Amino acid sequence: MTRTEINAAARHERRLLWRGNRGLYALLEAARHTGPIVRVPRLGWVVTDPVLARRVLNDHAHFTMAGEGGVGHLWTQLFGDEMAQFFGGARHAEIRTRARDLFTEDSARALVARSQGPHHEALAARLAAGVTADVADAARVLAGRLVADLLGLPADRPDAAYRDVFAAGERLAGLAMGTAASTVLAPGTLARARAIVTELTTGVDEGYRTAGPDTLLGRCREMDLGLPLTRGLATLLVIAGTETGASGTVRTAALLHDTGQQRALLADPGLxxxxxxxxxxxxTPAPVIGRHVAGDTTVDGRTLRAGDRILLLTYLATNGAGPFDITREYVPETRQLWFGGGRHLCLGAAVARTQVARMLETLLAAGRPYRVVSRRASSRVLVPAYAELRVQIPR
Ligand code: HEM
Known part of the structure; x- marks a missing residue:
């Protein structure tokens, strides 16, 4: 990997952030040179250090997802107080415990194989035949198929149906775009969000009644969660599992190409x-994690007051370790901060990792490096992503 390749990869990533979300880009640029924790007018506290960020995520007594500044606040406005129980209360621990076996490494492999396997095989065959394929579009369809499986929706629809699932999730997440300074949603925004939720959860009522006990909806019924909370959780899965997963998958494929490290991976699949x-x-597809300060506390010598907001800039915290390098050892300070930390640590982490691995295996299945033919960044999105990444395997 040469310095030119490292710089090119970093340039593409910066462009993605800039095109996707100017506010986020400006915040990340400004915070690059500040201390580990600073107070920013209108935004609140901003943390860039990985160890401090994890400390905040693990301190559930002083920092919560519910309340102004936390993503739980947005969900509670949409689904009512029962959703607040998920983000803040004992119900959360119960649901996580009861759903754990659905999200293990083995379950993740089975889920990805079932919902995406035939598509990966078809994509590998097209690439091997020299056809140019859009990895970004494929990742959106695959993410839509994956959450459709989790929600008990039919698996036999054409790709367009799953593109729609993805697009609905993207529109819903997009409504959270203006919430950097306040997580209170305007009535018009709430109405638009509710309409999208209705569209996304059409299969949930039926699934809640009839789905087997080894499905997410079946587990919700066994726990007697009720339909509103089940609809909320189903929607949470769509939002949490689509944009981040697709963004991470396609950007990893681009980084592998741009840094020239596909050759090393082809030579040693153990990497x-x-x-x-x-x-x-x-x-770091979830580049910022917000929390509400629930009680006075100190972080790195700074006094935070109850009612303050705190933004953890995970993108900076994780990137401090250096550029993309597939021979880099596990970074203990960073751990898996891109999946958050503490009790809300990403439930779909194994699913996400499996998805990325499966896509890289597909792109490299022919045993030869792929070439990015053209690319386009998404504009005005919550999660910076490629709208298009067309690749080809030269013969
Ligand atoms: C690369 C892909 C992904 C990334 C970077 C990611 C990142 C995250 C992060 C940072 C959080 C914590 C948010 C917070 O603390 O405020 C989270 C939570 C969550 N994620 Fe993921 N995620 C990814 C993929 C997925 C997938 C594929 C699924 C489901 C299939 C999923 C399901 C969830 C759920 C349900 C939560 C909420 C957990 C809780 O509150 O207990 N995620 N994710």
Whole structure:
């Protein structure tokens, strides 16, 4: 990997952030040179240090997802107080415990194989035949198929149906774009959000009644969660599992190409887990995590007051370790901060890692490096992503 390749990869990533979300880009640029924790007018506290960020995520007594500044606040406005129980209360621990076996490494492999396997095989065959394929579009369809499986929706629809699932999730997430300074949603925004939720959860009522006990909806019924909370959780899965997963998958494919490290991975497939970890670390598809300060506390000598907001800039915290390098060892300070930390640590982490690995395996299945023919960044999105990444395997 040459210095030119490293710089090119970093340039593409910066462009993605800039095109996707100017506010986020400006915040990340400004915070690059500040201390580990600073107070920013209108935004609140901003943390850039990985160890401090994890400390905040683990301190549930002083920092919460519910309340102004936390993503739980947005969900509670949409789904009512029952959703607040998920983000803040004992119900959360119960649901996580009861759903754990659905999200293990083995379950993740089975889920990805079931919902995406035939598509990966078809994509590998097209690439091997010299056809140019859009990895970004494929990742959106695959993410839509994956959450459709989790929600008990039919698996036999044409790709367009799953593109729609993805697009609905993207529109819903997009409504959170203006919430950097306040997580209170305007009535018009709430109405638009409710309409999208209705569209996304059409299959949930039926699934809640009839789905088997080994499905997410079946588990919700066994726990007697009720339909409103089940609809809320189903929507949470769509939002949490689509944009981030697709963004991380496609950006990892681009980083592998741009840094010239596909050759190393082809030579040693044992580096796959590292490649996936590095791709997710460098892209950090959830670049900011917000929390509400629930009680007075100190962080790194600074006094935070109850009612303050705090933004953890995970993108900077994880990228401090250096550029994408598939031979990099596990970074203990960073751990898996791109998946958050503490009790809200990403439930779909194994699913996400499996998805990325599966896509890289597909792109490299012909045993030869792929070439990015053209690319386009998404504009005005919550999660910076490629709208298009067309690749080809030269003969
Ligand atoms: C690369 C892909 C992904 C990334 C970077 C990611 C990142 C995150 C992060 C940072 C959080 C914590 C948010 C917070 O603390 O405020 C989170 C939570 C969550 N994620 Fe993921 N995620 C990814 C993929 C997925 C997938 C594929 C699924 C489901 C299939 C999923 C399901 C969830 C759920 C349900 C939560 C909420 C957990 C809780 O509150 O207990 N995620 N994710």
């Amino acid at each position: 796959m887990a590292n490649a996936v970890r590095e791709g997710l670390r460098v892209s």
